Amino acid sequence: MSFGQSIIFNEIQGVSHQMKILVPIKRVIDANIKVRVKSDQSGVELNNVKMAMNPFCEIAVEAALRLREAGEAEEVIVVCAGPANGKETLRTALAMGADRAIHIESEDSPEPLAVAKLLKAVVEREKPGLVILGKQAIDGDNNQTGQMLSALLNWSLGTFISRLSVEDGAFHVTREVDGGLENLKLSGPAVVTVDLRLNEPRYASLPNIMKAKKKPMEELTAAALDVDITPRLTVLKVEAPASRSAGVRVHDAAELVDKLKNEAKVI
Amino acid sequence: MDFALTEHQRSIDESVRRVCAQFEDAYWLDHDRSGDFPIEFRQAMTEGGWLGIAMPERYGGAGLGITEAAVLMHAVTNSGGAMSAASTMHINIFGPHPIVVYGDEVQRERWLPPLIAGKEIACFAVTEPDAGLDTGSLTTQARLEGDHYVVRGRKIWTSTAQVADRVMLLARTSPREAQGSSVDGLTLFYTRLDRDRISVREIDKMGRKAVDSNELFIDDLIVPMEDRIGEEGKGFRYLLDGLNPERILIAAEAVGIGRNAVDRAARYARDRVVFGRPIGQNQAIQHPLARSWAELEAGWLLALKAAWAYDAGQPSGAAANAAKYFASEVAFTACERAVMTHGGMGYAKEFQVERLLREVLIPRIAPVSQEMVLCYLAERVLDLPRSY
Ligand SMILES: Cc1cc2nc3c(=O)[nH]c(=O)nc-3n(C[C@H](O)[C@H](O)[C@H](O)COP(=O)(O)OP(=O)(O)OC[C@H]3O[C@@H](n4cnc5c(N)ncnc54)[C@H](O)[C@@H]3O)c2cc1C
Ligand SMILES: Cc1cc2nc3c(=O)[nH]c(=O)nc-3n(C[C@H](O)[C@H](O)[C@H](O)COP(=O)(O)OP(=O)(O)OC[C@H]3O[C@@H](n4cnc5c(N)ncnc54)[C@H](O)[C@@H]3O)c2cc1C
Numbered sequence: 001m002s003f004g005q006s007i008i009f010n011e012i013q014g015v016s017h018q019m020k021i022l023v024p025i026k027r028v029i030d031a032n033i034k035v036r037v038k039s040d041q042s043g044v045e046l047n048n049v050k051m052a053m054n055p056f057c058e059i060a061v062e063a064a065l066r067l068r069e070a071g072e073a074e075e076v077i078v079v080c081a082g083p084a085n086g087k088e089t090l091r092t093a094l095a096m097g098a099d100r101a102i103h104i105e106s107e108d109s110p111e112p113l114a115v116a117k118l119l120k121a122v123v124e125r126e127k128p129g130l131v132i133l134g135k136q137a138i139d140g141d142n143n144q145t146g147q148m149l150s151a152l153l154n155w156s157l158g159t160f161i162s163r164l165s166v167e168d169g170a171f172h173v174t175r176e177v178d179g180g181l182e183n184l185k186l187s188g189p190a191v192v193t194v195d196l197r198l199n200e201p202r203y204a205s206l207p208n209i210m211k212a213k214k215k216p217m218e219e220l221t222a223a224a225l226d227v228d229i230t231p232r233l234t235v236l237k238v239e240a241p242a243s244r245s246a247g248v249r250v251h252d253a254a255e256l257v258d259k260l261k262n263e264a265k266v267i
Numbered sequence: 268m269d270f271a272l273t274e275h276q277r278s279i280d281e282s283v284r285r286v287c288a289q290f291e292d293a294y295w296l297d298h299d300r301s302g303d304f305p306i307e308f309r310q311a312m313t314e315g316g317w318l319g320i321a322m323p324e325r326y327g328g329a330g331l332g333i334t335e336a337a338v339l340m341h342a343v344t345n346s347g348g349a350m351s352a353a354s355t356m357h358i359n360i361f362g363p364h365p366i367v368v369y370g371d372e373v374q375r376e377r378w379l380p381p382l383i384a385g386k387e388i389a390c391f392a393v394t395e396p397d398a399g400l401d402t403g404s405l406t407t408q409a410r411l412e413g414d415h416y417v418v419r420g421r422k423i424w425t426s427t428a429q430v431a432d433r434v435m436l437l438a439r440t441s442p443r444e445a446q447g448s449s450v451d452g453l454t455l456f457y458t459r460l461d462r463d464r465i466s467v468r469e470i471d472k473m474g475r476k477a478v479d480s481n482e483l484f485i486d487d488l489i490v491p492m493e494d495r496i497g498e499e500g501k502g503f504r505y506l507l508d509g510l511n512p513e514r515i516l517i518a519a520e521a522v523g524i525g526r527n528a529v530d531r532a533a534r535y536a537r538d539r540v541v542f543g544r545p546i547g548q549n550q551a552i553q554h555p556l557a558r559s560w561a562e563l564e565a566g567w568l569l570a571l572k573a574a575w576a577y578d579a580g581q582p583s584g585a586a587a588n589a590a591k592y593f594a595s596e597v598a599f600t601a602c603e604r605a606v607m608t609h610g611g612m613g614y615a616k617e618f619q620v621e622r623l624l625r626e627v628l629i630p631r632i633a634p635v636s637q638e639m640v641l642c643y644l645a646e647r648v649l650d651l652p653r654s655y
Contacts, residue, residue, distance in 0.1 A: 052281070088274045095278060204282040206316035206329050213275065 019073045019129035021064040024119055025057035025080050027089040028139040041237045053089045056134025058201040059194045063164055064132050065097045072166045075099045081118050082109040094212035095204035101217040114229035116148035121225035135160050135193040146193035156186035162197040280338050286311050287346030292619050295348055298477035304430050305477050309355040313385030318359040326379035332578035333512045336360050337519035344523030350626040353520045354478040358391055364509040369497035390431035392422040400639050403449025409438035416490040422483035428467045429479040434460045440499050455502030458494040474625030511587035518570035518594035521630040525563045525598030528605035528623045532556055535609050559601035566594035585648045592640040595630035602627045
């Protein structure tokens with residue numbers, strides 16, 4: 001299935017300056033942490049591990065803030081689905097400058113389809129003109145939520161964008177695709193997923209961290225949104241990648257060929 | 268009892284680390300070589316609003332406690348910037364405390380906002396060459412002449428005086444003999460660093476070359492009456508108030524450096540293969556590093572305990588002194604071990620640990636020596652006779 005190649009135009013309104021932007025963010029293991037598999041192989045160890053906002057989500061927040069600062073949007077709402085500590089990550093987004101936050105609490109981090117359904121419900125309540133997501137979360141690397149959300153909403157979609165602007169009532173995006181860049185014009189409302197090169201996210205300043213403490217954080221549940229988030233996937237076993245064993249030194253080409261033939265059996 | 272940082276404190280830690288991460292090893296190494304003041308770093312911290320973390324909100328600060336300030340300074344030194352980074356801003360964090368508490372409203376309005384906004388840099392001139400740790404025997408004189416004071420004397424080690432706009436100055440306004448107690452007769456001023464009347468000579472020193480420390484020759488410096496903080500003769504007492512917070516910050520800074528050194532050493536020990544195995548597989552290498560890790564953990568807890576006591580309005584002298592003493596010792600040992608772990612490369616600048624070792628000596632010496640801290644604990648906690 002290929003999203004994004006085709007542009008889905010829908011007849012709904014264009015882009016308005018009163019637009020709200022919704023930015024879903026995910027809490028993931030900090031990119032600098034060495035991930036360890038739980039001893040029972042049921043998953044990755046998350047206890048006492050440093051967590052952070054998914055880096056692509058930071059880029060999404062930054063993109064939304066820049067649109068608001070350019071006067072293209074009025075409000076930036078961040079939303080996170082998952083365990084209670086997701087509020088901390090939302091607070092970080094508020095400290096970057098988002099206006100308010102919504103936390104949808106669940107015991108575990110929901111699967112992409114469940115997240116997309118939750119987001120659809122939030123979109124229906126908040127009526128944003130644009131949803132900006134990271135292209136993927138660095139934990140599961142699923143790269144699905146944005147695409148699923150656009151399909152559920154039947155909204156325009158631009159994935160892996162490295163440029164975003166609002167011109168003449170439409171979203172102009174540049175996508176990073178194999179073989180080059182693709183420029184698209186999306187009619188609103190739209191869903192976009194951002195790539196690494198879109199921007200450099202800002203750091204939260206101390207005054208903004210202080211302000212963030214007072215910004216509203218709404219608490220919702222999947223049940224309240226009438227969304228079933230029961231997992232559809234069963235994880236059988238999680239294993240660490242096999243560690244690379246030390247190389248062997250060969251003396252000459254003949255020995256190399258011999259080893260490739262008789263030990264590695266690749267030729 | 269809860270040993271965890273609050274969400275708010277963690278976000279401070281995280282945000283500071285982000286700002287600091289822009290300044291990589293090469294930045295600090297270059298500045299350590301050139302001696303140029305780390306102006307870009309200070310600018311970034313200023314823009315982030317970090318200088319005013321513990322200053323009142325009404326003057327542009329964040330009004331947070333010493334715990335948050337300790338988290339900030341720990342993150343700053345831990346980034347690899349060590350004391351070169353910390354000392355560009357350390358004075359801002361708690362140095363203006365006497366102004367906040369003992370200054371009048373006009374002075375607070377006049378002095379605090381530019382300090383917090385980073386528009387003015389202040390330096391702290393207390394230490395004198397002939398007084399040393401015996402602050403009571405300071406000899407720099409401030410003579411009242413009509414509506415102003417005239418100051419003459421010498422200060423030493425005044426850090427950042429090369430770049431500072433203002434100086435917080437402790438000077439004698441009445442002779443020591445005339446006083447009942449050695450802490451009286453000293454007056455605190457906060458005034459313009461007038462380079463026509465103060466000649467500033469940089470001291471060539473072991474480490475932290477990027478942040479200057481200086482000798483000050485003060486020659487008939489005119490200090491207007493409105494630059495005196497509080498009452499005449501009470502200056503040293505005003506400073507005493509800020510000693511515990513400063514010790515706590517220094518402890519946090521030391522732990523940050525020590526932990527950075529241990530991280531580097533562990534990384535090197537994992538990668539460096541000698542005798543057919545990573546050197547870190549040898550207990551002779553891994554145990555000292557593990558010991559340092561444990562010691563630094565203890566140092567950090569001690570610093571946080573002292574910060575907690577201070578912020579809770581409880582007596583914090585014993586904990587603050589113990590934290591400053593212990594944290595600077597274990598951080599020093601950690602840096603030494605990090606150098607030794609690197610073998611010959613520990614002595615090469617490229618691996619940064621020799622720089623950390625040079626800089627981590629500062630918390631052992633300043634703002635007060637380890638011996639004086641032990642004297643405090645012996646006298647005030649163990650109730651032993653005063654030795655000096
Ligand atoms: C990098 C750096 C930056 C500094 N920045 C500043 C600054 O910005 N502003 C400022 O005012 N000062 C600053 N200082 C000065 C610092 O606070 C002093 O160096 C420190 O207080 C020690 O004083 P001293 O050097 O005069 O040592 P001394 O008083 O000469 O002491 C020398 C040694 O004798 C020991 N000693 C002295 N008396 C006793 C005793 N009774 N019992 C046992 N041992 C004793 C001391 O512990 C010490 O080990 C800085 C110092 C350094 C190294
Ligand atoms: C200033 C200076 C001048 C020098 N001049 C010269 C020179 O002129 N000519 C020359 O040839 N060399 C010179 N050297 C190199 C010096 O001899 C080496 O640095 C030294 O032998 C250590 O070797 P290394 O640096 O490779 O450390 P490594 O072998 O990498 O060792 C690193 C650390 O691991 C420890 N270690 C390694 N294996 C074990 C083990 N099995 N058990 C426990 N611990 C272990 C070591 O003790 C050390 O602490 C110089 C070094 C310096 C710093």
